[in-house]
């Protein structure tokens with residue numbers, strides 16, 4: 001499978017990890033939409049958040065606890081978390097990932 005996030009989680013594409021745990025990694029989004037824009041990515045490949053919830057629920061738990069930890073480390077007062085599901089909703093990488101955005105005002 002030619003999945004860019006699988007390659008990143010396996011270390012095949014050199015990437016600076018801001019978090020690495022048992023099931024999850026986090027790294028900066030290439031095209032940031034906010035001063036802090038991180039992607040929290042399960043090491044196991046599932047197409048979207050719902051599939052991840054069914055297949056590896058513990059990874060979802062780790063994703064949200066890592067998000068809280070990263071928000072503290074990046075001194076975010078508040079933060080936005082987003083899972084896009086389906087191309088119509090803007091999903092472009094079909095390996096589940098949580099966007100963590102902060103450092104600006106959100107409407």
Ligand code: AMP
Nearest residue numbers: 004028029030031084090091092093094
């Ligand atoms: P989505 O559109 O929700 O599927 O989000 C995919 C995100 O991955 C986009 O915000 C891209 O900017 C980001 N992205 C794609 N390739 C890379 C990469 N190699 N490193 C970091 N971020 C990436």
Ligand code: ZN
Nearest residue numbers: 003006045095
């Ligand atoms: Zn993958």
